[in-house]
Amino acid sequence: MSDEIIRRDPRAEWIARNRLHPLHDAMQQAGAAETRGPSGLIRRNPHAVGFIGPNGIKRIDRMNGNGPAVGGRRSAGAAKEVELPLHKVENPDYYVVVVPDMVGGRLSGHDRDVIGQAHKLIREGEGAGAVLAVVFGEHREEAFDKAGVDRLLNITGEAFEGYTPELRVAALEQVEKEYAPKYWLLPDSVAAGFELGCRLAARIGERPATQAWQVSSEEAICRGAGGTTDITRKTPRLMLLAEECAEPIDETRHEVLPVELEASVSVQAVIQDCGQVAVDPNAIPLGEAEFILSAGNGVTDWNQFHQAAEALGATEGASRVAVDDGNMPRFRQVGATGTWVTARVYVAVGISGAVQHLQGIGQCDKVIAINTDVGCDMVKRAALSCIADSGEVMAELIRLANAYRQEVVENAA
Amino acid sequence: MQPDKQNANLRIAALVSVGKHPGSGRARRAEQDARAVEMGLAMAPQGLEVLHAGDPHAEALRAYAGMGLKKIRILQQGENADAVPALSQYLGESKPDIVLTGVRAESGESSGMMAYLLGEKLGMPVVTRIAEIVSIDNGQANLLQALPRGQRRALRVPLPFVASVDMAAAAPRQSAFGPASRAEMEAKKADVEVRDEVQASWSEAPARKRPKRLKVVKAKTAADRFKAATAKSSGDGGKVLRDKPASEMAQAVFDLLLEEGVIR
Numbered sequence: 231m232s233d234e235i236i237r238r239d240p241r242a243e244w245i246a247r248n249r250l251h252p253l254h255d256a257m258q259q260a261g262a263a264e265t266r267g268p269s270g271l272i273r274r275n276p277h278a279v280g281f282i283g284p285n286g287i288k289r290i291d292r293m294n295g296n297g298p299a300v301g302g303r304r305s306a307g308a309a310k311e312v313e314l315p316l317h318k319v320e321n322p323d324y325y326v327v328v329v330p331d332m333v334g335g336r337l338s339g340h341d342r343d344v345i346g347q348a349h350k351l352i353r354e355g356e357g358a359g360a361v362l363a364v365v366f367g368e369h370r371e372e373a374f375d376k377a378g379v380d381r382l383l384n385i386t387g388e389a390f391e392g393y394t395p396e397l398r399v400a401a402l403e404q405v406e407k408e409y410a411p412k413y414w415l416l417p418d419s420v421a422a423g424f425e426l427g428c429r430l431a432a433r434i435g436e437r438p439a440t441q442a443w444q445v446s447s448e449e450a451i452c453r454g455a456g457g458t459t460d461i462t463r464k465t466p467r468l469m470l471l472a473e474e475c476a477e478p479i480d481e482t483r484h485e486v487l488p489v490e491l492e493a494s495v496s497v498q499a500v501i502q503d504c505g506q507v508a509v510d511p512n513a514i515p516l517g518e519a520e521f522i523l524s525a526g527n528g529v530t531d532w533n534q535f536h537q538a539a540e541a542l543g544a545t546e547g548a549s550r551v552a553v554d555d556g557n558m559p560r561f562r563q564v565g566a567t568g569t570w571v572t573a574r575v576y577v578a579v580g581i582s583g584a585v586q587h588l589q590g591i592g593q594c595d596k597v598i599a600i601n602t603d604v605g606c607d608m609v610k611r612a613a614l615s616c617i618a619d620s621g622e623v624m625a626e627l628i629r630l631a632n633a634y635r636q637e638v639v640e641n642a643a
Numbered sequence: 644m645q646p647d648k649q650n651a652n653l654r655i656a657a658l659v660s661v662g663k664h665p666g667s668g669r670a671r672r673a674e675q676d677a678r679a680v681e682m683g684l685a686m687a688p689q690g691l692e693v694l695h696a697g698d699p700h701a702e703a704l705r706a707y708a709g710m711g712l713k714k715i716r717i718l719q720q721g722e723n724a725d726a727v728p729a730l731s732q733y734l735g736e737s738k739p740d741i742v743l744t745g746v747r748a749e750s751g752e753s754s755g756m757m758a759y760l761l762g763e764k765l766g767m768p769v770v771t772r773i774a775e776i777v778s779i780d781n782g783q784a785n786l787l788q789a790l791p792r793g794q795r796r797a798l799r800v801p802l803p804f805v806a807s808v809d810m811a812a813a814a815p816r817q818s819a820f821g822p823a824s825r826a827e828m829e830a831k832k833a834d835v836e837v838r839d840e841v842q843a844s845w846s847e848a849p850a851r852k853r854p855k856r857l858k859v860v861k862a863k864t865a866a867d868r869f870k871a872a873t874a875k876s877s878g879d880g881g882k883v884l885r886d887k888p889a890s891e892m893a894q895a896v897f898d899l900l901l902e903e904g905v906i907r
């Protein structure tokens with residue numbers, strides 16, 4: 231922290247300006263690298279070049295003009311968090327509606343790409359358009375402004391919880407009526423976007439471009455035939471966009487003004503959601519698992535580890551050392567030579583975080599570390615770290631998970 | 644095949660298309676469609692009708708027939724015809740209880756719209772990506788839907804309905820040559836044939852390789868660019884809990900897990 235603060239010495243600066251000051255000559259002599267010698271030649275004093283850096287090592291600053299002021303000391307200051315300019319759309323001429331997936335209640339990378347594409351289409355077209363994002367149910371996203379959302383339509387209510395495609399399509403149909411968007415953009419993803427987009431397309435009678443990966447206001451290039459052909463076509467009104475279709479917004483902030491639907495939506499839904507079925511977490515392929523409890527060399531009680539995984543309902547993973555020692559099977563290994571996992575939540579128990587292991591968890595959202603060593607790389611990577619013995623924490627976790635299950639059962643009864 | 648699942652008077656239509664091998668590009672039975680046929684065979688071997696709209700002489704259709712079908716019904720139409728009008732016309736008359744399709748075709752536009760368009764035309768509910776039909780009782784079907792990350796969701800839908808079959812469904816049985824060549828290909832000219840005008844204006848080419856997204860560092864000074872290129876990616880430094888009782892730390896971890904919604 232302290233080395234980012236520029237320390238000025240007002241007295242030294244004042245002496246440097248005031249040629250009549252008794253100390254002026256001495257001060258200038260000490261600091262100047264070049265002086266005119268008695269014979270009129272320029273003399274360089276190499277010892278006077280540069281300054282002493284924060285670590286006591288001499289530094290020569292070659293950034294002209296950016297060097298330290300007389301008496302001042304500046305070190306490479308970290309770039310300050312700059313406030314991005316606010317992009318405002320007062321009275322939008324038209325809307326581009328985006329329906330993000332909101333996996334886990336947050337914007338995914340794919341969602342951001344789609345919003346980026348929406349802004350690209352607005353830039354190419356005429357008039358001022360606004361990006362309207364339609365979000366169903368409660369969300370946990372804080373950075374809608376930085377993702378490029380101008381207007382936010384958050385449709386909440388008990389009826390929208392869970393799997394309610396019919397209701398959602400009815401709501402989108404209402405959006406179509408009230409806002410008459412110029413484009414509909416959805417992510418073409420298994421999460422939700424593909425299904426919702428197709429349903430909406432069939433309902434409002436638009437022919438969508440699917441798996442579109444290069445879209446301008448004139449034409450769209452889409453993958454067809456299971457990804458083996460490219461179809462070039464005129465840009466339709468409704469598009470299901472592939473991942474990385476456009477660059478996400480990163481240089482502006484947006485207003486995120488909340489808007490609402492005038493009419494309320496209700497339908498007689500015939501598809502009944504009976505809830506998610508418990509699947510054996512260990513039957514899920516490691517690369518697909520959503521929640522992984524991973525063990526490393528810091529785990530001693532393996533029975534307890536398996537119990538913890540079962541109690542939490544997590545898929546088991548392991549570091550290479552745990553596998554090499556024969557404590558875990560080979561197909562559970564996470565990392566460069568194992569499986570590259572995509573879990574949303576990854577709990578690393580007693581794993582130091584070697585690069586080979588960190589590579590494998592590069593795509594994980596939230597990493598939790600349980601380790602005795604504060605300085606290890608896994609703790610630096612983690613969003614939450616517990617510096618404690620793995621056995622003790624796991625015992626507590628098992629207790630908490632069981633208590634939670636008990637409570638759920640009691641509440642249900 | 645579980646016998647209790649076999650419903651004597653259940654009528655299922657499985658829609659099949661000509662698939663395309665992703666490597667060689669050869670015509671084959673489409674993987675998802677074959678799973679739909681398999682599901683139909685397991686549910687109601689007597690009441691299953693396998694339906695194709697297009698060319699009756701396509702060799703790949705024999706691969707479906709080789710799964711033990713007596714007959715494949717073909718609504719014959721030209722290459723550029725839209726399959727939806729012909730199929731919805733036929734299905735509107737034959738009124739099956741369940742219509743099974745694949746999620747996305749392996750050839751053509753492969754937009755995945757078929758199930759939804761049929762559902763809209765026939766006025767049937769559409770369920771997406773089913774992995775299993777568990778049971779049928781009182782005119783309602785209990786289904787398992789495949790979700791990403793190996794999860795399953797239980798759904799209950801009244802008959803009749805349209806369903807698209809996910810890759811997570813039971814793998815299709817092998818296709819045998821003998822039954823394949825014995826099966827009857829019942830071809831009939833489709834009652835309606837609508838040329839796909841929109842598609843005619845498209846241009847199609849082999850898939851180009853997509854450029855990989857590069858990490859662009861937007862830094863103002865050389866020092867910042869250097870740092871971005873060399874610095875270890877070490878998150879934004881998370882919360883560290885230390886010197887606390889284990890129960891307190893475990894509670895913090897558990898709260899985070901609950902907040903993320905991974906504890907079920």
Ligand SMILES: Cc1cc2nc3c(=O)[nH]c(=O)nc-3n(C[C@H](O)[C@H](O)[C@H](O)COP(=O)(O)OP(=O)(O)OC[C@H]3O[C@@H](n4cnc5c(N)ncnc54)[C@H](O)[C@@H]3O)c2cc1C
Binds near residue numbers: 601
């Ligand atoms: C070519 C190559 C490929 C590799 N590929 C992979 C790979 O794919 N996957 C992989 O994982 N590794 C891989 N490795 C190995 C990797 O370099 C590390 O050796 C390995 O990941 C370390 O595993 P670890 O973190 O479990 O063990 P350690 O490095 O021994 O770490 C153990 C950690 O547990 C902590 N600990 C100890 N006791 C306790 C306790 N009681 N409670 C809590 N914490 C405790 C320690 O503080 C330490 O941080 C590869 C290596 C090579 C050379």
